[in-house]
Amino acid sequence: MRKTVFVLMLSTFTGIASAQPGGRLLATGGATNIEGAAGGGIVPWAVLSGYGTRDEWGGDVFATRVETGDYRLDSYGAALSLGNRVELSLARQRLDIDALAKAAALPERTLSQDVFGLKVRLFGDLIYDSLPQVSFGAQYKRQNNFQIPSLVGARRDADTDYYMAASRLFVGAAGGYNLLLNGTLRYSRANETGLLGFGGDRRDSRSLLKEGSAALLLSPQWVVGIEYREKPDNLSFAGESDWQDLFVGYFPSKRLGLVAGWADLGEIATLEDQQGLYLSLQLSY
């Protein structure tokens, strides 16, 4: 596995360092979801990372931070897309839980997981085809430290999310501006994306979860949008809230993407009203 990771990172970096980014239009690789897939910030989209067309490879590396005061989530990773058909991705997430650890006298101050992602474009195209772009994805998630999740009732330390996503860019559709809509259906039992393990004392089977994003392209470089992500509620020790965010994205070139947002994450592991700044940087080709 370590070798796979190394090859993926190396291929992506080699691509980014190469002379010419791929031939898809600016921003059509989206930003990077906190789980490593191309998408919005919290929702994976049907688009594939980077700018490769059917004849090219593409990919990105990314780093994201979400800071709510009580928690801080850091996520970073890489993705590689082959012929605008298959996306392989990898992300490491770390959640700092200092406030909670102090309050509940927990044995650890961080939660962490790795996410190995696969996405396959089934049919359609974001802009050009008569059908929207539709992709199937899977995210295999592995807890790096299962002690706290197991203490609060999580049943598994590794599991796979499955999702179907449909994305479409409607050219000039919103008063002349381009409008991107994405809908994703996820089948998952991950608690807080998996940072609190998988399945729980209240429910141990997967739930069908709706996720959506809408983004308005003010220009080819600037985009503003909203996202929503439904979450399961498998653990009885605390409620798990749906997530939502507002974001601004800036794509000065195909190489660089910057996203700043406001994330409303609700209740996380007994601490309520978690809101804060979302920042993400991505280098692509």
Next chain:
Amino acid sequence: MRRFTFKDLSLSLLFLGLAGCMTSAPPANDSLYQDLGSQAGINRVVEGLLYRIADDPRIVHHFADTDIARLQEKLQEQLCVEAGGPCEYTGDSMKQVHAGFDINEADFNALVEDLIAAMDDEGIPVRVQNRLLQRLVPMRDDIIYR
């Protein structure tokens, strides 16, 4: 900031709206033609586009044997028609003129980028640019991999 619940808005919009809609019927009026600066404005965009193509190493080779004066004339007509202007397109079909060039997806997008840059140079607003690009989107299938 409490609960900006766009859940209903976004989710229903998403799953309904994604069905997709393509336009190719002629524009109902000439407002786009006017917004592009009528024929004079369109001609400036076409000229800028041709200069950009000439400087674009990604696609200039496709135009090595092209009669540029004729291409310029046909592009002027075509953009005029697509914008709802009082013109007639007298060139060959998109399928015919691109056959055998093996134009790929990246080539097509390179030309779109050059066209956007040419429109930027003329100070054409993004919203007007998009209305023209929207007319060109359905043509791609007749152009690439022919």
